[in-house]
Amino acid sequence: MKANLYANAAQTVEANSADAYRRAREIYAALGVDADAAIKTALAVPISLHCWQADDVAGLESGSGAVDSGGIKATGNYPGRARNGDEIRQDLAKVMELLPGVQRVNLHAFYAETDGKKVDRDAIEPKHFARWIAWAKENRIGLDFNPTWFAHPKAADGLTLSHPDKAIREFWVAHGIACRKIAAHMAKEQRTPCVINHWIPDGVKDSPADRWSPRARLVKSLDAMLAEKLPGCVDCVEGKLFGIGSEDYVVGSHEFYSHYALTRGIVLCLDMGHFHPTETIADKISALLQFHKKLLLHVSRPVRWDSDHVVIFNDDVRAVFQELVRGGALDRAIVATDYFDASLNRVAAYVIGARATRKAILAALLEPVAALRELESTGRAAQKLALLEETKLSPFDAVWNQLCRQADTPVFTGWIAEVEKYEARVLRRR
Numbered sequence: 468m469k470a471n472l473y474a475n476a477a478q479t480v481e482a483n484s485a486d487a488y489r490r491a492r493e494i495y496a497a498l499g500v501d502a503d504a505a506i507k508t509a510l511a512v513p514i515s516l517h518c519w520q521a522d523d524v525a526g527l528e529s530g531s532g533a534v535d536s537g538g539i540k541a542t543g544n545y546p547g548r549a550r551n552g553d554e555i556r557q558d559l560a561k562v563m564e565l566l567p568g569v570q571r572v573n574l575h576a577f578y579a580e581t582d583g584k585k586v587d588r589d590a591i592e593p594k595h596f597a598r599w600i601a602w603a604k605e606n607r608i609g610l611d612f613n614p615t616w617f618a619h620p621k622a623a624d625g626l627t628l629s630h631p632d633k634a635i636r637e638f639w640v641a642h643g644i645a646c647r648k649i650a651a652h653m654a655k656e657q658r659t660p661c662v663i664n665h666w667i668p669d670g671v672k673d674s675p676a677d678r679w680s681p682r683a684r685l686v687k688s689l690d691a692m693l694a695e696k697l698p699g700c701v702d703c704v705e706g707k708l709f710g711i712g713s714e715d716y717v718v719g720s721h722e723f724y725s726h727y728a729l730t731r732g733i734v735l736c737l738d739m740g741h742f743h744p745t746e747t748i749a750d751k752i753s754a755l756l757q758f759h760k761k762l763l764l765h766v767s768r769p770v771r772w773d774s775d776h777v778v779i780f781n782d783d784v785r786a787v788f789q790e791l792v793r794g795g796a797l798d799r800a801i802v803a804t805d806y807f808d809a810s811l812n813r814v815a816a817y818v819i820g821a822r823a824t825r826k827a828i829l830a831a832l833l834e835p836v837a838a839l840r841e842l843e844s845t846g847r848a849a850q851k852l853a854l855l856e857e858t859k860l861s862p863f864d865a866v867w868n869q870l871c872r873q874a875d876t877p878v879f880t881g882w883i884a885e886v887e888k889y890e891a892r893v894l895r896r897r
Contacts (some may be wrong), residue, residue, distance in 0.1 A: 475803025477881030491865035505832035515803035526577035543810025547894025567874030593652035628688035629681035641694035670713025705736035705792035740769035749786035778820035788831035
């Protein structure tokens, strides 16, 4: 399809958007839903964009001696991969031009910029993220952060904080402490909390004889790392069922971190790809939020396994936000994207995934929850199911386009032509 066709289609939608939205608003009002309020709320939910889609999780370390990705692999070789911090920021700036609503940016520790000097991970400081902080201030966005517990010689055997070697454990504890101080500095500079997520991929490929000792060591390491309370630093921990090279046993499982977070007063992270291939996280939300104050959600799309495909507006993503809205818990969720695909235009991958996530938020806010609950509570199961089915065809697209118009971002296919122009002008020249 030629770029002018994308633009023409978008212009046609734009020309009819006002009338389409008026009709849609009336339909939703008849169902007891305020479309204007839904748009306002959906636009206000921050979505934290992961920086690692831009460069295929390569990082910016100088002389780190990194060995491999530690079970993380972006497949494909589409041209235009960002090669340095300036190019990552350039791509993210373009992405955010095409996204409605509040955006943040989520950094990994190995995106430190050390000007060619070797700085090991236990020695990184806020100054190594000064360019990121200045850029975020200029663009009026908040930063979030992640220690990098992979792609390093001291993680080569698949263990870090749970390692039997005390010196290696202490190195990684020091890394975590350094990262928490960076997050606290970011929070101070941006005057909003900085969410720091600890995903630690420690595990064993096949049949460990001792599942107890690594978990006991991980508890002690985490406690040492988190001992100091830092203002503005929102600590989260993320579990996983399995990974490449840790198919049999992951030290930090979902059960481990759910209880650890609850007993330590920190936030639990649910990644949509970190469970059994047939397991979804939607049902877990209402269970966990009976006890946890907040949840960090990593919006991703597993295909067959934790493959981190680009997020789309599918049933799994919709169900997550339906549960949050139905439970009045949207403000108890921290939303971040997490995927990496090197087989397609990376800027487009960002836009597709972030727009799909906000679509799911909006769709959940447009659901006639009060009517559905009333039908269910009075035993009218057939009517409830029928209403759920019929409202799937409600004019959601008109409300979504209105949301994009209010945010002064492209409607419908309008953004695709913009990405193609950026690819021709910038990405193809790298």
